[in-house]
Amino acid sequence: MDNIYSSDLMEIYKDPSFKGTLSAATNRVDGHNPFCGDQVHLDLMIVDGVIQDARWQGDMCFVSSIGAEFLLEAVIGKHVEAVQTFDQRQLLDLMGLNLSTSRIACATLTLKALHEALDEYQKANNG
Amino acid sequence: MLESALIKLDFPLFSSHPDLVYLDSAATSQKPQVVLNALLDFYTHSNANVHRGIYELSEVASGLYEQARARVARFLGATSAQEIVFTSGTTAALNLVAYSYGSQVLHEGDEILVADFEHHSSLLPWQRVAAQTGAVLRMVTSDDNGQIALDVWKNSITAATKVVVVAHASNVLGTITDIRSLADLVHRVGAVLVVDGAQAAPHLAVDVHTLDCDFYAMSAHKMLGPMGVGALYTKSALLEKMVPYQVGGGMIEEVTATTATFATGPAKFEAGTPPVAEAIAWVAALDYLEAVGLEAIRQHEVALSEFLLAELQTIKGLRILGPKQASQRTGLVSVAVEGVHAHDLADYLSREQIAVRAGFHCAMPLHHNQHCGATLRASYYLYNDKQDLVRFIDQLHKAINYYG
Numbered sequence: 001m002d003n004i005y006s007s008d009l010m011e012i013y014k015d016p017s018f019k020g021t022l023s024a025a026t027n028r029v030d031g032h033n034p035f036c037g038d039q040v041h042l043d044l045m046i047v048d049g050v051i052q053d054a055r056w057q058g059d060m061c062f063v064s065s066i067g068a069e070f071l072l073e074a075v076i077g078k079h080v081e082a083v084q085t086f087d088q089r090q091l092l093d094l095m096g097l098n099l100s101t102s103r104i105a106c107a108t109l110t111l112k113a114l115h116e117a118l119d120e121y122q123k124a125n126n127g
Numbered sequence: 128m129l130e131s132a133l134i135k136l137d138f139p140l141f142s143s144h145p146d147l148v149y150l151d152s153a154a155t156s157q158k159p160q161v162v163l164n165a166l167l168d169f170y171t172h173s174n175a176n177v178h179r180g181i182y183e184l185s186e187v188a189s190g191l192y193e194q195a196r197a198r199v200a201r202f203l204g205a206t207s208a209q210e211i212v213f214t215s216g217t218t219a220a221l222n223l224v225a226y227s228y229g230s231q232v233l234h235e236g237d238e239i240l241v242a243d244f245e246h247h248s249s250l251l252p253w254q255r256v257a258a259q260t261g262a263v264l265r266m267v268t269s270d271d272n273g274q275i276a277l278d279v280w281k282n283s284i285t286a287a288t289k290v291v292v293v294a295h296a297s298n299v300l301g302t303i304t305d306i307r308s309l310a311d312l313v314h315r316v317g318a319v320l321v322v323d324g325a326q327a328a329p330h331l332a333v334d335v336h337t338l339d340c341d342f343y344a345m346s347a348h349k350m351l352g353p354m355g356v357g358a359l360y361t362k363s364a365l366l367e368k369m370v371p372y373q374v375g376g377g378m379i380e381e382v383t384a385t386t387a388t389f390a391t392g393p394a395k396f397e398a399g400t401p402p403v404a405e406a407i408a409w410v411a412a413l414d415y416l417e418a419v420g421l422e423a424i425r426q427h428e429v430a431l432s433e434f435l436l437a438e439l440q441t442i443k444g445l446r447i448l449g450p451k452q453a454s455q456r457t458g459l460v461s462v463a464v465e466g467v468h469a470h471d472l473a474d475y476l477s478r479e480q481i482a483v484r485a486g487f488h489c490a491m492p493l494h495h496n497q498h499c500g501a502t503l504r505a506s507y508y509l510y511n512d513k514q515d516l517v518r519f520i521d522q523l524h525k526a527i528n529y530y531g
């Protein structure tokens with residue numbers, strides 16, 4: 001077999017733009033995929049309700065990595081409230097992959113962690 | 128080596144998937160035609176509930192069901208059929224031991240020892256019983272070779288130890304535990320040895336008498352039989368100390384509005400309608416296995432492991448979990464490839480009709496102790512041949528290059 005994934009995606013996988021950590025992070029969260037045990041560590045820098053920057057870290061599979069990359073690309077610079085309504089469907093549409101059920105859990109690993117972090121942020125800042 | 132090409136002909140799934148390379152028998156094995164026939168036969172000719180009706184058909188079904196119990200007893204070398212409780216599988220069998228025996232005998236300060244390579248099904252029931260009784264659960268760590276030396280066990284077992292839990296064969300490492308030697312150590316302090324035989328019973332000739340374990344759990348579906356049935360062997364002296372896990376129909380002696388007395392023997396632990404057809408079809412699987420010969424199957428698997436281990440050792444950045452010697456493991460190999468996720472490898476292989484498992488294989492603590500992420504597991508059985516492994520290795524090389 002030659003290509004499962006497009007070369008564009010392969011490039012993103014091999015040279016991710018948002019992988020790493022943020023020393024100035026205001027919010028940090030860990031996400032777990034119970035199906036395979038994969039973990040993502042997500043760093044966010046949120047200032048005045050805006051996600052100024054974000055990075056993900058973890059030894060994750062291709063689909064999880066691409067999911068994290070597309071997600072962070074889409075949410076950096078956005079308001080927390082706007083991102084809270086960003087859902088699984090929107091992420092999968094951006095990724096454009098035809099995924100089996102088990103792999104949707106891979107694709108949305110970082111999204112779930114992000115939502116958790118944003119809920120916490122909202123609680124801390126509005127509650 | 129076995130004539131696997133001929134054996135494959137006995138398994139109809141391979142006719143409907145001629146290109147399939149099935150390397151996930153540790154999850155569940157394929158089923159030979161004789162087992163499918165046995166299921167159909169039962170429902171066609173003998174279907175009735177067991178131990179309920181006095182009409183002839185019910186007696187026929189009950190008779191077949193009890194014959195199945197005796198057959199499983201013989202397969203395991205048990206002294207009597209009374210030592211065999213039918214369950215829905217290994218998980219149910221292990222939960223049964225933990226509840227029916229563990230919760231009765233364990234007290235605060237007692238110790239339960241478990242190997243770190245236990246399947247979650249062999250760990251979680253003891254976590255729960257420990258929490259309920261105040262007993263302490265301690266994990267015994269395997270070495271880099273995926274083994275726990277007898278000395279390590281010896282040093283871990285104390286006067287407080289009441290229960291020791293171990294897999295006869297690990298579903299991730301393939302490691303075979305020397306049950307007899309461990310049983311001797313365990314019995315020296317008056318504790319009991321609970322053996323998870325899910326991955327051993329399909330591959331090794333098991334004789335519980337020789338092993339001298341106190342409990343032995345297994346699943347039919349991993350040894351050519353149907354899903355939904357398994358068994359727990361219990362040394363008869365312990366049966367009396369055990370309370371029923373579930374209560375209901377089929378396991379009682381006498382019931383009033385507020386009280387009940389329970390049946391004796393295995394029925395006490397088999398509330399509700401048991402998996403009758405499955406138990407009876409399991410007999411066909413055991414007959415098939417013994418006709419091929421467990422010794423021959425074992426030799427076949429060791430030869431496959433030797434070949435596979437040698438091939439895998441040439442792959443850069445690939446780490447093999449568990450013992451390096453084929454003779455010390457059952458028919459499976461788990462690997463981790465540096466920089467490539469096991470999921471991605473399995474995904475690639477699946478597109479080439481190669482079925483392998485990726486993940487933590489229900490053994491998270493082990494992966495943690497072995498310092499690795501998700502692993503890729505190829506497991507094989509009597510119907511796999513070298514050609515299956517050649518295709519696996521070829522495509523594994525390609526998959527690693529693709530992602531690497």
Ligand SMILES: Cc1ncc(COP(=O)(O)O)c(C=O)c1O
Nearest residue numbers: 216217218246248298325326346
């Ligand atoms: C070592 C081990 N123990 C227990 C189990 C659980 O078996 P079952 O799912 O048939 O109850 C498995 C199956 O994956 C296993 O490999």
